[in-house]
Amino acid sequence: MLVGYMRVSKVDGSQTTDLQRDALLAVGTDPESLYEDKASGKKEDRPQLAACLKALRHGDTLVVWKLDRLGRDLRHLVNVVHDLTERGIGLKVLTGQGAAIDTTTASGKLVFGIFAALAEFERELISERTIAGLAAARARGRNGGRPYKMTPAKLRLAMASMGRPETKVSDLCTELGITRQTLYRHVSPTGELRPEGEGLLARSYRPRSV
Structure with a gap:
């Protein structure tokens, strides 16, 4: 199952997740399995990210629009993906500089290895x-x-x-x-x-x- 995570930085309503939501749904993400935070990517304490990571099961794939939606700290990103890999869960990035990352494929794993x-x-x-x-x-x-x-x-x-x-x-x-x-x-x-x-x-x- 594809599980989606979305994030915007501002909570004042000036930013929306509409573009992210449309992209996630277009690749087949379950509409009932979309999680959304309104918080800085530098914050590790994001309630919906925690709920999303907890809901993922072996064989699932976490889908994000851009890699920076998951986080802006490289070490945090690596730790999250390492934990997902240990649990048999994939990560797929749809666009942006991390678009080559898809840990369910050999080439995607190589990119994330870098x-x-x-x-x-x-x-x-x-x-x-x-x-x-x-x-x-x-x-x-x-x-x-x-x-x-x-x-x-x-x-x-x-x-x-x-x-x-x-x-x-x-x-x-x-x-x-x-x-x-x-x-x-x-x-x-x-x-x-x-x-x-x-x-x-x-x-x-x-x-x-x-």
């Missing part, structure tokens, strides 16, 4: 900048402040950084503002998610109760 490689490269750059920034801060006698709880964004950075030979756990914890115990409750030394980390990411996609 996106994933770029996201990994971006994570490595962030990790390198984090290490360099910590070294510069220590040289000036500055240390981290009060520890805060783990968040989805911090967790993804921890996953990218852990397991890299040059990453020092103490430095990473200082940069993220968490304790070593908090880090290891969510991520293994090799960067793999632990149950508490999986739960945190799962909750980040869960729709809020009204």
Whole structure:
């Protein structure tokens, strides 16, 4: 089954999803399986996206008009598609720069593989900048402040950084503002998610109760 997701950024009525809806219906998306958010693509907490991802089943395909309707953050996009792939769910982009993406086909998987490689490269750059920034801060006698709880964004950075030979756990914890115990409750030394980390990411996609 084809399940559609639509999004506009403004909530003042100046933007509509009519064009997206028409395009999704034209390719055979089930009219009863259309989800719509009015929120910035940079926000991961989008109730209808969470509901859409939860409703998808093995063998379904998530259809979006443009890739930026799903999100504007490359790492978030890669994580979403990775989760869908693990569940046996495809992604199809109808137009725009991501129109070649259709993870139900071999060529589409190859294109998204390139996106994933770029996201990994971006994570490595962030990790390198984090290490360099910590070294510069220590040289000036500055240390981290009060520890805060783990968040989805911090967790993804921890996953990218852990397991890299040059990453020092103490430095990473200082940069993220968490304790070593908090880090290891969510991520293994090799960067793999632990149950508490999986739960945190799962909750980040869960729709809020009204």
